[in-house]
Amino acid sequence: MPPATPDLISPRSPRVSAARRLAKRNYRGKERLFLAEGPQAVREAAAHRGEGGATLLELFATLEAAERYADIVGEARNAGARIHLAAEQVIEDISTTVTPQGLVGVCRFLDTPFQEILAARPQLVAVLAHVRDPGNAGTVLRCADAAGAEAVVLTDASVDLYNPKAVRASVGSLFHLPVAVGVPVEQAVAGLKEAGVRILAADGAGRHDLDEELDKGTMGGPTAWVFGNEAWGLPEETRALADAVVRVPIHGKAESLNLATAAAVCLYASARAQRASGGCRSVTES
Numbered sequence: 001m002p003p004a005t006p007d008l009i010s011p012r013s014p015r016v017s018a019a020r021r022l023a024k025r026n027y028r029g030k031e032r033l034f035l036a037e038g039p040q041a042v043r044e045a046a047a048h049r050g051e052g053g054a055t056l057l058e059l060f061a062t063l064e065a066a067e068r069y070a071d072i073v074g075e076a077r078n079a080g081a082r083i084h085l086a087a088e089q090v091i092e093d094i095s096t097t098v099t100p101q102g103l104v105g106v107c108r109f110l111d112t113p114f115q116e117i118l119a120a121r122p123q124l125v126a127v128l129a130h131v132r133d134p135g136n137a138g139t140v141l142r143c144a145d146a147a148g149a150e151a152v153v154l155t156d157a158s159v160d161l162y163n164p165k166a167v168r169a170s171v172g173s174l175f176h177l178p179v180a181v182g183v184p185v186e187q188a189v190a191g192l193k194e195a196g197v198r199i200l201a202a203d204g205a206g207r208h209d210l211d212e213e214l215d216k217g218t219m220g221g222p223t224a225w226v227f228g229n230e231a232w233g234l235p236e237e238t239r240a241l242a243d244a245v246v247r248v249p250i251h252g253k254a255e256s257l258n259l260a261t262a263a264a265v266c267l268y269a270s271a272r273a274q275r276a277s278g279g280c281r282s283v284t285e286s
Contacts, residue, residue, distance in 0.1 A: 011093040015084060019060065019094045019106055025160050028109075033057070034162035036105040037095055039069050044172035045107050046075040055175070056081045058106040062088050065102025072103065081105070096164040111161060112178035114153065114188070118195045120178070122150035124270055125192060125224040126263065129185045129238055131158045133230050138169025139260040140227060145173035147267035152177065153224075155185045189226070189241045197222040201242035202266050203233050204256055208246045210269055219273035225266045230259050 011020075021027040022035050036045045036056070045056040059076045066073050066085055077083055091100050117125070126144040131137050137159045144152050154161055161181050167174055180188075189199050202225055213219050226242060228234030239245050248257055248265050257265070 011090055013090070015058070016060075016086075016090055016094060019058070019104065022106065023096050023164060025163070028160070028162050032109040034107055034109065034167065035094070035096070035164055036107050036167055037097060037103065037164065038101045038168065039065075039072055039103055040172045041167060041170075041174075042069075042103045042105045043072050043075060044175040045105050046072065046079045046081065048110065048175040049079075050108060050110050052108055054080045055107050055110055056105050057108060058082045058084065060084045060086045060091060060094055060104045060106075062086060062091050062102040064088075065091075069103060076105070097168070109162065110175070110179075111181045112151070114180040114183045114191060117151040117153070117178050117180050118191050120150065121195060121222075122197065122224075123222045123274060124149040124267065125151045125153060125197065126267060127153045127155065127185070127188050127192075127224055127226045128158045129155045129188075129226050129234065130229040131227060131259065133259075134159045134163035134166035135169045136230055136259045137161070137163075138166040138171075138174070140263045141166075141170045141177075141179065142173040143260060143264040143267055145170075145176045147264070147271045149177065149267060149271075152179045153183055153188050154179065154181045155188060156182045157185065185226070185238055186241065189224075192224045193243075195222075197224045198244075199224050199226060199242045200266070200270075201226045201228075201234055201239050201245045202248070202262055203228065203239060203245050204247050204262075205233075206245035206247035208244045210246050210248050210266065213244075213246060214269055214273060217273075219270055220276065221274075223270045223274075225263070225270065227259060227263050227266075 048055040
């Protein structure tokens with residue numbers, strides 16, 4: 001049972017100050033630590049282990065949250081995390097959200113070297129090239145996880161994987177599949193091609209239609225989708241690297257689809273084609 005009063009009263013506590021600084025990218029990079037906020041992210045962090053051991057190192061929780069999410073706090077404690085019962089003011093000081101949910105975890109970086117992803121011979125990969133919005137990046141990662149992708153690659157021109165907004169938008173998917181970061185797009189494409197993966201660039205002005213590609217039966221093999229910037233899509237030099245530039249057909253009057261929606265459509269189209277051809281496991285398998 002938690003004690004009757006919090007054990008971290010002051011936001012000026014050294015532990016609180018160290019956690020608060022993780023909102024800044026340069027400090028995250030220096031310490032190789034990031035924040036995971038909310039019950040879902042903390043639960044997934046507690047269950048995750050990397051090469052360096054447990055991913056969740058510390059958990060800050062209000063008394064109310066520790067009682068409401070006693071199972072999560074217990075999982076965090078069992079994972080070896082140090083538990084800090086804190087005043088609401090402390091959680092508000094650490095949190096990057098307007099309405100904190102009372103749980104904030106400090107986690108080790110967990111990105112995977114790109115060569116390890118290639119060595120695993122992935123069947124479905126999402127490559128985020130020039131994606132600058134952290135909410136979009138996290139949502140695409142979540143879509144990739146849901147579609148059964150084996151990996152996500154963030155190029156060196158994309159947003160920081162550990163941006164708090166990206167972590168929140170992934171809703172725990174960050175802890176489910178390998179993610180490589182900081183890979184130049186040319187290196188990502190070349191490595192995936194060498195591993196036998198077909199490269200499809202998603203672009204609204206693409207010459208190939210997604211429905212037609214599905215009808216022709218060309219999408220059953222290993223595939224990497226390259227997704228571009230939210231505002232201006234993929235530059236010509238990136239499109240030129242792909243085996244095909246594919247557009248999602250617009251059958252109604254909408255001007256376009258946003259990045260995360262288009263990514264979900266493309267990834268699920270590949271997942272369905274691969275299941276039909278026996279090319280990869282079913283996304284419904286446990």
